[in-house]
Structure formats: structure tokens, C-alpha cells
Amino acid sequence: MSGIAGFVGRETPAALRIRVVEDMVRTDAMQRRGPDSRGTVVADERVVLGNTRLRVADIHNSEADMPMQSADGMLTLTFNGEIYNHLDLRRLCPDYHFRTKSDTESLLAIYQRHGLDMLSMLEGMFAFCLHDRSARRTLLAVDPTGQKPLYYTLGDGDELYFASDIETILRIPHLNFSWDREGLAQAAGIMFVFGPHTHIREIKKLEAGCCLVVEQGERPRHRRYHKIVIGDELQQDxxxxxxxxxxxxxxxxxxxxxxxxxxxxxxxxxxxxxxxxxxxxxxxxxxxxxxxxxxxxxxxxxxxxxxxxxxxxxxxxxxxxxxxxxxxxxxxxxxxxxxxxxxxxxxxxxxxxxxxxxxxxxxxxxxxxxxxxxxxxxxxFDGYSHGHRLKITPSRLVAGAYFDYFNAVGDIDLGQLMLEVDARAAFISAVQPYLDLYAHDTQDSQQLTCLLDYxxxxxxxxxxxxxxxxxxxxxxxxxxxxxxxxxxxxxxxxxxxxxxxxxxxxxxxxxxxxxxxxxxxxxxxxxxxxxxMVYASPEFEARMESSLEPDSGLDKLGLFDMAYLRRAWRERGSRGYDIFYRLHGMDVIARRHSSYLSPKDPTAYQ
Structure with a gap:
């Protein structure tokens, strides 16, 4: 397990970005992800990769630390996760001379043999960036189940920065960022931000089963390499x-x-x-x-x-x-x-x-x-009965019904809470590409709801x-x-x-x-x-009252009607406390991240 970070440039030389990546892997978040080793490698004239490692496999071998390079130096990899079938993959690479027992090196070997086709051969949880110097190609990928995060942003001149943690990217001193109001509305309305978006407009997350391919001198190309296959929906044995x-x-x-x-x-x-x-x-x-x-x-x-x-x-x-x-x-x-x-x-x-x-x-x-x-x-498997509740909903209405049924806002009127952004519409917009992805495979609303749950x-x-x-x-x-x-x-x-x-x-x-x-x-x-009893405790009440103060992080977002929210908190009933929990959390994050959203010096590190 690791923290990964890096820079892939189109015009900017790597030499001007080495310090950026070195600073990225020194952040507290990245150090917690990988307390056992830290490294940065210039993989090519416009690519710098960094890594922090938590040693759980081949733990006594320093050659298993990352970023890892192939023996000829043509491949460089920073990797987070576990490839559970890596021993099977090794058997498919009899000509590769292995120096470690790690799954990281197995990934290098199978790429060397199969190229981009190797993505469908991997079983496990992963997020990685692999640079192929001979092909002048950089590959970023997330596993089909999306267990490991990979966030990225495109700076000026199509500079691509990525990391395992959003805050690591926010700290880059020459990039400017802003709030994503639709993302924040989703988080307030239904607990999380669906799809590739985040609460920061310029930072995206690479979705489960997707990859970015960056060819030399070209813009990154996004593609989905995996989706769930819908089998026989008439099978009753x-x-x-x-x-x-x-x-x-x-x-x-x-x-x-x-x-x-x-x-x-x-x-x-x-x-x-x-x-x-x-x-x-x-x-x-x-x-x-x-x-x-x-x-x-x-x-x-x-x-x-x-x-x-x-x-x-x-x-x-x-x-x-x-x-x-x-x-x-x-x-x-x-x-x-x-x-x-x-x-x-x-x-x-x-x-x-x-x-x-x-x-x-x-x-x-x-x-x-x-x-x-x-x-x-x-x-x-519909353990929350969401699909069962929506099974007779017409498939074209599933996205809206999903939001209406499962937003857990209690008596809060989201239209009054957020006058300028429609949380429901933002959610439907983010969900629709997933419904389109499976549109030719199933029209069963229970199935579609389980896919959205997943x-x-x-x-x-x-x-x-x-x-x-x-x-x-x-x-x-x-x-x-x-x-x-x-x-x-x-x-x-x-x-x-x-x-x-x-x-x-x-x-x-x-x-x-x-x-x-x-x-x-x-x-x-x-x-x-x-x-x-937790939400009614003096401890939680004190924290929520702080989030409702003028000039709180929540207030400074400019997204919420704070007078309505204060009134809703005072008149709260016995349900819908979840939204106060998540709004308090949003306040804490807003206070911390707002310092990174002020205009920055574009000449930093130059």
C-alpha cells in the first residue's frame, strides 16, 4: 500500500517540476499512506513520479520500494494497492528477470509483455501511474472496483498532476483552484459527490474501471476499460x-x-x-x-x-x-x-x-x-432495499427517484438551503452517464438502482x-x-x-x-x-453551533442560506440528523481548504 503522486508535462521540462513532486510526497497525508519509504524519480524529460510506501509485501527488500523501474530503465511505475493474482501474471512472463517478490514488479513485467491490454488481466485493488519511455506514453489507471483513489488536475499547458489525496494537489503552489458548487451541493444533498467530480472544480477523480493515457505531446485521453456485464436476468435456478x-x-x-x-x-x-x-x-x-x-x-x-x-x-x-x-x-x-x-x-x-x-x-x-x-x-445484492423500493419506477425516472428517496435530509428543504444550486439536478446530471452506460444492457429499475448503489x-x-x-x-x-x-x-x-x-x-x-x-x-x-443521543449531546451541539456562526467555513462557501440553516437547526426534529453531521464536516473541510484557494504565484518553482 502506498501514496502516489506525479507530474506529466506536455511542454514544461521535468527539471522544473522535480521539487513540486518532492514536496507532494512529503505532505502529512502522503507520509501516513507510506511511512516506510519515500522516493521520487525523473522518468523522462517531462515526467516525474513520486511514492510513499507502507510495506506489507516483500517487506525486507528495499528494491521493492517505489517508484520502481524496469532493468533497462524504460518503464517507471508508482503504484498503490495490491495485485492479488500477481504470481499468476509472473508465470506469463518467463523471460522477465525479477529482482523482487512484489506485485509492483509483476505489474511492470506484464505491461512489458502485453502493453495496455494488461489492464483486463489484473485482479485486485489499485491506482497507479506507469510511464513507458520507449513508447513516450504515460498510463494512469484505477481498478474496476475503485477501491484506491487517484485524483488529478490539468494545469496550464496541459500539465497533469496526480496524487492519492486531494489536499496534496491543493498544496501545489502555482496552481489556482476554486469550489465546485455542484459538487458541494451533491455532498450536502446525498452524502457524496458522484462521478468524476469533487468539491474542487479543477480536481477530478479517476473513476473505477477507467484510465488516462497521455501520449507524448498530446492531451490526456480518458477511456473506460471495464464495466459490469449484465448476465441472464431470467436465471432463476x-x-x-x-x-x-x-x-x-x-x-x-x-x-x-x-x-x-x-x-x-x-x-x-x-x-x-x-x-x-x-x-x-x-x-x-x-x-x-x-x-x-x-x-x-x-x-x-x-x-x-x-x-x-x-x-x-x-x-x-x-x-x-x-x-x-x-x-x-x-x-x-x-x-x-x-x-x-x-x-x-x-x-x-x-x-x-x-x-x-x-x-x-x-x-x-x-x-x-x-x-x-x-x-x-x-x-x-440490494442489502439496503433501495432497488426493491424503486423496482416499479420507470427506468427514465430512476435517477431523480433515487435522490428523493435516499438523501437523508429529514425535514430540511434543499431548495431553501441552497437557493442558487439545485442539488437534485446536480446529482441527476452526474448519474446520467452511468445510466447511459448500462442503457443497452438492462432496463430493470431494481438492477439499475443496484448499479447506482455500487x-x-x-x-x-x-x-x-x-x-x-x-x-x-x-x-x-x-x-x-x-x-x-x-x-x-x-x-x-x-x-x-x-x-x-x-x-x-x-x-x-x-x-x-x-x-x-x-x-x-x-x-x-x-x-x-x-x-x-450523539447528535443531542452537548459535544455535538457545540460543534454544530460553531459551524453556524457568521464567517464559518460553511458560511464563506456562499452556497447555503445560513439563516434558514440556523432556524432548521433550532427547530430540528427527531430525524434527519445526518445532514447536520455532513454539513459540520463540510465546514471543517472548507475552513482548511479555503487557504489553498486564494490566488497563487504562477512563477513558483521556476
Missing amino acids: VTAITERIRDAVAAGCTRCFDLEVPYAYLLSGGIDSSSVVARARSQGLELHTYAIGFPESGLRAGAIMHNEFSYSRLVAEAFGTEHREIEVTSQIYCEAMDRWWSLCCEPNGAPEAVCLFLLLEQIAADGYRVAFCGSGPDEV HGECVVSEYRQIDMASMAHSIEVRIPLADQQVIQSAFSFLPRLKHYEDSEKWIFKQAMAPWLPSAISSRKKIGFPVPQ
Whole structure:
């Protein structure tokens, strides 16, 4: 796992940009991503690549550090992630002389043999930049599941800068940036910024399954090299379907269980994390599991459960794990929230991210370098019942209905909150290219909703919060159920089987049932709601009041009607607290990032 950064120029010589990239890899964010080594390489006369590395493979070999070059110096690579099938790729390159055991070098070798076609051969999570000196070509790519981030911006003269972290780009001293009001409206309205956009107009994110190709002297070309294939939507053979899902999960787990550093497992007691633990036990692996939740004391009678300790304990006992529980109070949550938002490089409005941040902090403190989690199936197998709710919605109306149903704004009127920007329209505009991508493959609204859940809530929100929370503590998180075969299996049968017999994620539960205690495989999904007592606590109220002050970061964005927002906060009811959480987070980010948006000296570093 690493932090990557670099410069690809069209006219500007690399010699004028070496210091820029050297400074980029020295930022705190990049150092947390890779505390074990740091390097910068001039790959060509107009290309500089940088890297910081967290050593989890071939850990005692300094030649595995990056940026890495081929023996002849023609290829230079900065890489973030893990290629799980890299040993298989090595066997396809018998003539390549390997100096390391790392997957990074496997990537160099397979590119040398197959060129750009190698993208479809990679299994894992990755974001990388590879420069081919002989072809005068630079390739930037993100894996099909989008687990690792890659942000980029185009400066004057088509200078391209990229990094694993937005703030690393914002710090470039000669580039000017501005707020993306539509991106901010999306983040306020529905928790994240869909598609290639961010909250900064000039900075884009390279989407899952996409790449940028920069040929010498030409503008970058964007192309999609992967999309989910929609299979037989009439398939109803439950035995065949569940066998395929089960085989895909087993293979996905096996692919990423190969490790040479200490590791642990996130265990909520849900079916996904429990399935990962079950597969690990079947392979005789050590099992150190962690769960987190709020105390039940202090909650009103009949309140939603805010921890799943009874389920995680059941799984831990069934598979004989060394299990640890972390209990969170309002004070602990709010103090961790401060640290979480101070490290976030973009708005991410999921309140449970703070608990993930705390959980990974403890895992890292206990000496583990890798953690496994069960994310992924909820979105593609309709675990949130979003697809079920929209299944009779005409496909042409899915984007708008999705926003209306799932924005979690409570009693807030977004039209009054943001008078000049339509959050719903911004979301629909960002979503439409994805609906167009699958327009010839399916018109089933439940299927389309699951695709939006995957490309949005899963990739842009959940995977991004996992990446930011894990890298904040210099720990790698592997997601076995994000395997491409698992994702593909979710779109190869009758969509109604995802929500069947009044059960969300029904077909996935049927597939996992042979591995799990019946109390786990048959349970209803609870999720991880943050209790109202947190938002009603003096600790959270003080923080929100600060965000509502004149001249706060939120106020200076010029996007929100602050008088309306203050009134809505004073008159808040018992629902819709999530929007206050994400607006407070936006305030913290705005305060921090606004300093980078003032006009800069275009001659810096010259």
C-alpha cells in the first residue's frame, strides 16, 4: 500500500517540476499512506513520479520500494494497492528477470509483455501511474472496483498532476483552484459527490474501471476499460446461482489472504464480515476480530439497536476468534469526529465513518498492518432495499427517484438551503452517464438502482471512507467481497431474487447459509446507525453551533442560506440528523481548504 503522486508535462521540462513532486510526497497525508519509504524519480524529460510506501509485501527488500523501474530503465511505475493474482501474471512472463517478490514488479513485467491490454488481466485493488519511455506514453489507471483513489488536475499547458489525496494537489503552489458548487451541493444533498467530480472544480477523480493515457505531446485521453456485464436476468435456478456466488466469495477470499505481516478482521456480526471470517477459519488462518458499537444504556426503550455485539460474539465463539469490542460514547465519538474531519480530503457524509476510524486506530495500535472487512455485497445484492423500493419506477425516472428517496435530509428543504444550486439536478446530471452506460444492457429499475448503489454509495462513499480511515493510521484494508467475480455474480440472475420473501439480500444469504450459524444467515440487516443521543449531546451541539456562526467555513462557501440553516437547526426534529453531521464536516473541510484557494504565484518553482 502506498501514496502516489506525479507530474506529466506536455511542454514544461521535468527539471522544473522535480521539487513540486518532492514536496507532494512529503505532505502529512502522503507520509501516513507510506511511512516506510519515500522516493521520487525523473522518468523522462517531462515526467516525474513520486511514492510513499507502507510495506506489507516483500517487506525486507528495499528494491521493492517505489517508484520502481524496469532493468533497462524504460518503464517507471508508482503504484498503490495490491495485485492479488500477481504470481499468476509472473508465470506469463518467463523471460522477465525479477529482482523482487512484489506485485509492483509483476505489474511492470506484464505491461512489458502485453502493453495496455494488461489492464483486463489484473485482479485486485489499485491506482497507479506507469510511464513507458520507449513508447513516450504515460498510463494512469484505477481498478474496476475503485477501491484506491487517484485524483488529478490539468494545469496550464496541459500539465497533469496526480496524487492519492486531494489536499496534496491543493498544496501545489502555482496552481489556482476554486469550489465546485455542484459538487458541494451533491455532498450536502446525498452524502457524496458522484462521478468524476469533487468539491474542487479543477480536481477530478479517476473513476473505477477507467484510465488516462497521455501520449507524448498530446492531451490526456480518458477511456473506460471495464464495466459490469449484465448476465441472464431470467436465471432463476437458485441452486446454480448460490453455487456461483459461493464459489466467487471463496475465490475472492483466497486471493487476498496471502500475507507476511500481522492482520486482523473487522467483525460486525453481519453476514458479510462473518462470511470472510468463516472462509479464513476454513483455511486455518489466525483469527483476531474487532467490533465496535454504542452502549445500549442511555437509549430510550425501543430504540434502534446501536451495536451488534451479540451477533459478533456469536460468530467469534462459533469460529474461535480472539475477539475485542470497542464501546463508543458521545464524547468519544465527537472527539474522534474532530480528528476524522481534520484528515478527510473530501466531503464524505457517512456518520459511521467515525466508528471505522476508531476501529482501525485500535487495530493499528495493537500492531496489525492489514485488516479485512466485509464491504461490497450490500450495494450489489440490494442489502439496503433501495432497488426493491424503486423496482416499479420507470427506468427514465430512476435517477431523480433515487435522490428523493435516499438523501437523508429529514425535514430540511434543499431548495431553501441552497437557493442558487439545485442539488437534485446536480446529482441527476452526474448519474446520467452511468445510466447511459448500462442503457443497452438492462432496463430493470431494481438492477439499475443496484448499479447506482455500487458506483455511488459503495465506490465513491464506502470505499473512499475505508481508504481515508485506514491510511490515517497507516494500515491496509483488504476487501475480499469486492472481488470482480463476486460483483459480477450479483448481476447474473433474476433481480427480484435480491429481495425476496420480505428479506433484503435474500439470494446472498442463501449462498452463505452453509458456512454460517443460522442466527447470522437469517438475520435482518441493521446497519450501523449513529444514535440520536450523539447528535443531542452537548459535544455535538457545540460543534454544530460553531459551524453556524457568521464567517464559518460553511458560511464563506456562499452556497447555503445560513439563516434558514440556523432556524432548521433550532427547530430540528427527531430525524434527519445526518445532514447536520455532513454539513459540520463540510465546514471543517472548507475552513482548511479555503487557504489553498486564494490566488497563487504562477512563477513558483521556476
